[in-house]
Amino acid sequence: MRKTLLKASVLSCMLGGILGSNLALAQSDPTGKKSITSTYAITNATVFTKPGSEGSKATILIKDGVIKGVGSNLSLPVEAKVIPGDSLFIYPGFIDGGSQSGISKPEDPKRPDDFDSSRPSDEIAGITPWRSAVDQYDISSSQVADLRKAGFTLVQIVPDGGMIPGKAALVILGDENSTNVIKENTALAANLNGARGMYPGTQVGVMAKFRDVYKNTELTKGRIGTFTSNSGVVRPELTPTYQAMMDVISGQVPVLFTVENDLEVRRAISLQKELGFQLILTGLEEYEAVIDLIKSSGAKVLIQLAIPDDKAIKAQKDDATEEVKAQYEKVKAAYDAAIAQAGKLEEAGIPFAFTTIGTKASDAPKALRAMIEAGLSEEAALAALTTNAASILGVEKFAGSIETGKLANLVLGTGPIFEEDTQIKHVVVDGHFFDYETKSKKKNADSGTSGGKIEGTWDYESETPAGSSGGKIIFKKEGNGYTGSITYANPSGNGEATADLRDISYTGSTLTFSFDVNAGGMGLTVDVSAEISGTSMEGNMNIGEFGSFPISATLNPTLIANK
Amino acid sequence: MKRYTKTFFAFLFALIPVLAMAQIDGEFVKPRSGKFLLQNATVHTITNGVLQNTSILVEDGKIAQVGSGISAGDAEVIDCAGLVIYPGMIDSGTSLGLIEVSSVAETVDNQEIGNFTPNMQALTTVNPNSEAIPVTRVSGVTTVLTVPSGGLFPGTAALINLVGYTPDQMYAGAKAVVMNFPSSGRRGRWDRRSDEDIKKDNEKALKEANEFWDNALQYHQMTEKGATLDYYPEMAQLAKVVSGELPLLIQVNAAADIQSAIKWVEGKDTKVIFSGVAEGWRVADEIAKSGIPVITGPVQALPTRESDRYDAAYTNAGKMAKAGVKVALRTDDTENVRNLPFHAAFAAAFGLGKEEAWKAVTINPAEIWGLEDQLGSIEEGKIANLIVSTEDPFETKAQIMHVFINGYRIPLSNRHIRLYQEFLERSLGLEKTK
Amino acid sequence: MKKLSYFLAALVGMSMNYAIAQTPKGSVLIKNATVLTVTNGTHENTDVLVQDGIIKEIGQGIKAPNGVESIDASGKYVMPGIIDAHSHIALDVVNEATSPIVAEVRMKDVVNPYEIGIYRSLAGGVTMSHAMHGSANVVGGQNATLKHRWGMSDPADIIMQDAPRTIKFALGENPTRVHGRGRGIQPRSRMGVEAVLRNGFNEALQYKKAWEDYTKAKSQKGNTDVAPAYNERLQTLADILDGKIIIHCHSYRADEIYMLINVAKDFGISKLVFQHTNEGFKVAPEIAEYTMGASVFADWWAYKFEVYYSTAFNAAILQKNGVITSINSDDAELIRHLYHEAAKTQRYGGLTDDEALAMITINPAKQLGVSDKVGSLEVGKQADIAIFEGHPLSSYTIPQMTFVDGVKYFDINSDENDQRQRVSPTEMVEPIMISQETAHRCMQDTEHLFETAEALFQMHQH
Structure with a gap:
């Protein structure tokens, strides 16, 4: 790193x-x-000030990162730089209720020589409530750039780690020169994942340990109360864990519980009912069965901004046997049910928002469209991205809509935001403009490339939680397309392994390809998406459920010279 | 009796120098041969119907006579009035004799190192004194196929009768080279390979199998022509399959694998038997068309897929038999091969029918192993593998009264029974000793 | 701050977090059957009337009340729903194997009502199972007693809320392998197992006293004592000492069974059931005298060294020595034919029909502390009922219908092909599980504790 x-x-x-x-x-x-000014006026754009509002032509005036006016008859100050917005559709900047873009997991602490796996220290067992996501966050990460490019302007960053990784924080995806931190200590991240090879090792152990930590924090608080107001009292032991849990037991800081399916939702809610903390459920993927429970529990909800992979349902063959067809019907029904869930949340009147953890930012538009086609209203979809998220995170005073006095966080698209052809042209965060190249519709697949030649041998480096690794990527032109291969450190042993690249696509300056890695008997698909500029490549590689990691590469000059 | 006393004292004397104070109580009953007349039973011959009030004369290890009014002569008469007699059951897939305690590696002898080891002989490692053998035979299972496991060609299985002091005394006259047909399914809960990897592994294994086979074919053809080839025991053993000297026992379970095994067998001039065949019901017609006989089981098993009906494994044998497949049963067990009659009962209840279920543990396996003139039914001249029971031995509460294997009268004792005898009523209850 | 006294803490372990759910209750009249009540004889041509989940009447010529469906069971056998006192179905996690004592973990937290094993067991007449923690620890987690209400999505709806608390203990090879040999901490031997138990109970006594002292002191004015640390592990052990939890102990050898009886006697524990208990027959008089009995396999033996000296006559010897004896499965396959496993006590020991049937009905109900509610066909009991074609102890019998609380969850005549409640939206190729090993889960979730292939080789043992 x-x-x-x-x-x-x-x-x-x-x-x-x-x-x-x-x-x-x-x-x-x-x-x-x-820049000569920090005052901007985007004039005569189609502005959607908040979910449900009909787009109307208006001008937005921004000064020092704050919206100074929205309307059709604004008088513009002379220092305002005017940006003609006639062809633009402007929405409030999106808010990500939970993000790990730019977050890197801290290294595991060293185990002591006399390590006893039945009694590990809190830190080794993954109980680190004192950690802050801010310390794990790198705004210059290309993942952050990807998230912003998808329209996100304000995010709750969530620390990575064990069962209680630490505290989340609110940041804006603004200029890299600023800390961009709006608020630290916004929520305590928690999940049901056990520690590997030590206590607590499984969900059932994690639940018991969570109760233990919570109740002992309560007792510690009581002891401190007695100690500070009396003499002759034994000094209470205040561990970093209990210290960091204090504002959780007092209800000031909610618990952001990562739960994927209905059974896990129930587990988190049962802990909440038993212990009494504020609860935000996050990472929900399969939750149809618990919509009523979520509603009655009053827990806030962040669902995954993703839909199931559609490879399985698209692979259906017409000549399949009856048995396979019956199987397909079930899989298809499960798929349809999965994408219809968001609409059902809306129907139940639960104001949910999204988390991008475990998802790919660039897939967000497709996921949103699928949810909308399956019943989610566009208004609720936009609310999930803006106002709902703002109120769940408690930032509705200054974010979530386009109103005077709110942060100048905007998404500027080429059309209505949920339409397939719409592309995001600018994202404004904190008054800063981030500009994106828009592509004309891909009418011919062979459209030109603007980034530079990719044929040749690239030296790449990537950062993963397992450490940095590197190797070579070789591209060869073949007909209208490309073939290639990549070398990487063999995860199952020593030396290097090579994999063939597939699905290589290079349009504009964007290069995407995939390859398969076998790690310890487990097959992983790695999807790489990168921007080519001259002889350099910057992008992300997405490794299944493990998340997205930065990758950078340079074209080997000697080989170019040899040509 | 005289002879017995002599041996007994010889035994005692032999012990004296070692255990000066030793005291030996009781009499140890051994399997013994002789001439026996099982009188007035209901005899289920399997091949010739049910004979009431019928007697069976056992002599020289064979069924000498079946009929009524057989004169006892010097035969030991065993009154079987009110009892039923069936031929001994055959379990065509076990690890009996090869494994004693499965979690203790030192007692596990059914697997070798290497992917291509058809020369490994299960018969060699059969432990005639395994505790599981007397436990098994008192249930009426008299003959089992004991099967090595492991790689693609893990070894050579052998059919044994459950009496004898050496493997050769136990050998029942049939062997088969085992092939674990490359599987396209998951090996269990612990198998976390991706679908793609499973497919790749499967293709690789199939390719390997073909290479082994082609080599064996050439090995056979060259030696036929008189070539003297280098020592290659693995290939020499597989060549015996190619030449038809030994059958090939293909263990295969998933439907797709069964289909691919049928295709693989096509055009090979070899006697093939399928074993396992858990998803046989899915492709029963294709198996029937191929004419390949099937040894299936365990019957008391979970369905292979979550979406399957709960009784998929119970009904499998019945569905295959209905489609015209010749079906025999196996337990695929070691210490509980004694449950073969219960597996058969489940298959019977769930579609196979009692009569076919009995064939599936008697005459069908005898035919599959080419021993229909010796085993699998009660007919004069066949080996005297017989069980005498209070009722249908598939019925759980049936009590097996007598067992004959190879004409030996088998003592109805084993560890389980001895522990029962010892502990049913402890001589010292809750009180402390003085 | 929430005030947390010892007494409050004692309550926490109970199912406070699950509201008493309103589970489905049915009414039905089963006509003209052979009724095997188990506790009250066998009655030919008899009817059983169930109303709102409760057995209302057993007799002849009962008329169906208005709106109550009647089922003609002529020629069929009706028996109490089968109860499996040792199972691991419907659990997302089986072992929290990481510490020799994990009394604080609750299997109720990880019950999975979608598991197909529930339906498959219903198809074998099984209406209840004891979803146990695994056997990796000397003191395992607290178990869940389940009612097989198939089709629920809330785990609380399949948990028998009125069943008492039970906890898993384990002796012998498994805990000594996982901890002593696997990770170099006690216990490595059966001596260590006893020491871990005695240490745990003595610490629990100290814990209990600390809280009692604190609570007492608190009631005095001006007292500034501070609360001891909260420890649900010790609290649970204290609850065992207070008789609030039934111990179900995985055990095989006679010596270790006898050891636990001695420990229990020393600590005044009487609620104790032995599980597996393969050598229970050797100490049958002691088990009969001091415990709530033994739950055993019908015929499993020789799969590991501590069960090499076993006998299939175990259940019969135990029964004849006055031990409350049940037959269990510990296995997703075997649970489907416990009626057949029970019948093996007739082959191995000649038990009567009632004795054999008791081993899968009223006896396990006693061991789970629910025999006042289930386990026999008696008026006033919960209507958990199985109907069989053929006597259930015959190896040719076929289960026909299974009711829980009078609601029919399995009917062989309307059994749908694919009973999965959860289907992956991304998986077209369904895994095919051939290996027999998949059914055995006693040591599941311990795999990460073993690094060597040899350990993996032994992992599937019970």
Whole structure:
């Protein structure tokens, strides 16, 4: 990770003078790249101020990251830089209720020589409520850029770790020169995952341990109360765990419980009922059976911004046997039920929002469209991305809609946001503009490429929780397409392994390809999506459910020279 | 009796130097041969119907006579009035004699290292004194196929009768080279391979099997022509299958694998038997068409797929038999091969029918193993493998009264029975000793 | 802050977190059957009337009340729903294997009502099972007693809420392999198993006293004592000492069975059931005198060394020595034909029909502490009923219908092909499980504790 950090700081040095910070005093800029104003007016755009509002032509005035006005008859100050918005559709910036983009899991602590797996320390067992997502967060990560590119402007970052990884924080996806932190300590992340090879090792152990931590924090609080108001009392032991749990037991900080299916939802709710904490359920994938329970429990909900992979239902063959056809009907019904769940949440009147953890930001539009086709209203979909998320995170005062006084977080698209052809052209965060290249509709598959040649041998590096790794990627042109291969450190032993690349697609400057890795008997598919610029490649690789990790590569110059 | 006393004292004397104070109580009953007349039973011959009030004369290890009014002569008469007699049951898939305690590696002798080891002989490692053998035979299972497991060609299985002091005394006259047909299914809960990997592994294994087979074919053809080839015991053993000297026992379970095994067998001039065949019901017609006989089981088993009916395994044998497949049963067990009659009863109740179920543990396996002139029914001249029971031995509460294997009268004792005898009423109850 | 006294803490372990759910209750009249009441003889041509989940009447010529469906069971046998005192079906997790004592974990937390094993067991006449923690620990987790109400999505709806608490203990090879040999902590031997038990109970006594002292002191004015630490593990052990929990102990050898009886006597514990108990026959008089009996396999033996000196006559010897004896499955396949397993006590020991049937009905009900509610066909009991074609102890019998609380959950005549309640939206190729091993789950979830192939080799043992 160090390399990325280094890169990030170099980048922020470069950009530091360019964009400036809102509160900093003006300085000279010998580079000549500083923006001359922080006041912008996007004029005559189609503006959707909040979910349910009909788009109407309006101008939005922004100053120092705050919306100063929305309307058709605004008088624009002279320092306003005017951006013609005639062809643009503007929505409130999206809010991600739970994100791990840019989050890297801290290294496991070293086990002591006399390690007893039945009694590990809290830290080794993955009970680290004192950790903050902010310390694990790297805004310069390409995952963050991907998330922003998908329209997200404000996110709750969630720490990575064991059963209680730490505290979440609210950040905006703004300029890299700022900390971008809105609030730390927004929620306590928790899940039902056991520690490997030690106590608690399974869900049943995790639930018992969670009760133990919670109740002993309560007792510790009582002891401290007695200690501080009396003399002659034995000094209470205040561990980092109990200290960090104090604001959870007092109800100030909610527990953000990651639960994927209905049974796990029930487990989290049963803990909540027993112990009495504030609960936000997150990461829900399969929850149709518990919609009523969620409603009656009053828990807040973040569902996964993803839909099941449709490979299985698309692979259906007409000449299948009756048995396979019956099987298919079941799988199809399960798929249809899965994508219809969000609509059912809406129907039940539960104001849910989304989490992007475990999902790919670039797949968000497809997932949203599928949910809408299966019954979710566009209004509820937009609310989930904006106002609902704002109220779940308690930021509705300054985020979630396009209103005077709110943060200048906007999504500017080429059309109505949930339409298939719509592309995001700009994302405004905190008053900063992030511009994206829009592609004309891919009418011919062989459309030109603008990033540069990819044939040749690339040296790549990637960062994964298992450490950094690297190798070579080779592309060859074949007819209209490409073939290729990648080398990587063999996960099942020593030396390098090679995999053939498949589904190589290169349009515009965007290169995507996939390959399969066999790790310890488990087959993994790695999907890479990267931008090519000259001889450099920057992007993400998505490894199944393990998440997305940055990858960067350079085209080997010697080979170019040899050509 | 005289002879017995002599041996007994010889035994005692032999012990004296070692255990000066030893005291030996009681009499140890051994299997013994002789001439026996089982009188006035209901005889279920399997091949010739049910004969009331019929007697069976056992002599020289054979069924000498079946009929009424057989004169006892010098035969030991066993009154079987009110009892039923069936031929001994045959379990065509066990690890009996090869494994003593499955979790203790030192007692597990059914697997070798290597993927291609058809030369490994199960018969060699059969432990005639395994505790499981007397436990098994008193249930009426008199003959079992004991099968090595492991790689693609793990070894050679052998049919044994459950009496004898050496493997050769037990050998019942049939062997088969075992092939674990490459599986396209998951091996169990612990198998976390992806669908793609399973497919790849399966293709690789099939390719390997073909290579082994082609080599064996060439080995056979060359030696036929008089070639002297290098020592290659694995190939020499598989060549015996190619030449038809030994049958090939293909263990295969998933429907797709059964289909692919049928295809694989096509055009090979070899006697093939399928074993396992858990999803046989899915492709029963195709198996019937191939003419390949099937040894299926365990019957008391879970369905192979979650979506299957709960009784998929119970009904499997019946469905295959109805489609015209010749079906025999197996327990695929070691210490509980004694449950073969119960597996058969379940198959009978769930579609196979009692008569076919009996054939599936007697004459059908005898035919599959080419021993229909010796085993599998009560006919004069056949080996005297007989069970005498209070009622249908498939019935759980039936009591087996007598067992004959190879004409030996089998003592109805084993560890389970001895422990019962010892502990039913302890000589010392709750009180402390003085 | 919530005040947490010892007495409150004692309540926590109970099913407070599950509201008493309103589970389905049915009414039905079963006519003209051979009724095997188990506790009250066998009655030919007899009717059983069930109303709102309760057996209302057993007799002849009962008229169906209005709106109550009547089923003609002429020629069929009706018996109490079968109860499996040792099972691992319908659990997402079986073993929290990481510590020699994990009394604090609750299997109720991980009950999975979607598991196909529930339906498959109903098809074998089984209406209740004891969903147990695994056998990796000397003191395992607290078990869940389940009623097989198939089709529920709330785990609470298949948990028998009015059943008492039970807990898993385990002696012998499994805990010594996992902890002593697997990870270098006690117990490594059967001596260590006893020490772990005695240490645990003595610590629990200290814990209980600490809370009692604190609670007492608190009631005095101006007292500044601070609360002891909360420890549900010790609290649960204290609850055992207070007779609030029935111990169900995985055990095989006579010496270890005898050891636990001695430990129980020393700590005043009387609610104790032995599980597996393969060598129980050797100490049958002691088990009969001091415990709630033994739950055994009908004929399993020799799969590991501690069951090499076993006998299939175990159940009969125990029964004849006055031990409350049940036959269990511990296995997703075997649970489907417990009626047949019970019949094996007739082959091995010649038990009567009632004695054999008691082993899968009233006896396990006694061992689970629910014999006042289920386990026999008696007026006033919950209507858990199985109907068979053929006597249930015959190996040719076929279960026909199975009722829980008077609601029919299995009917062979309307048995649908695919009973899965959960289908993956992304998987077209259904896994095919051939291996027999998949049914055995006693040591499931312990695999991560073993690194070597040899350990894996032994992992599937009970």
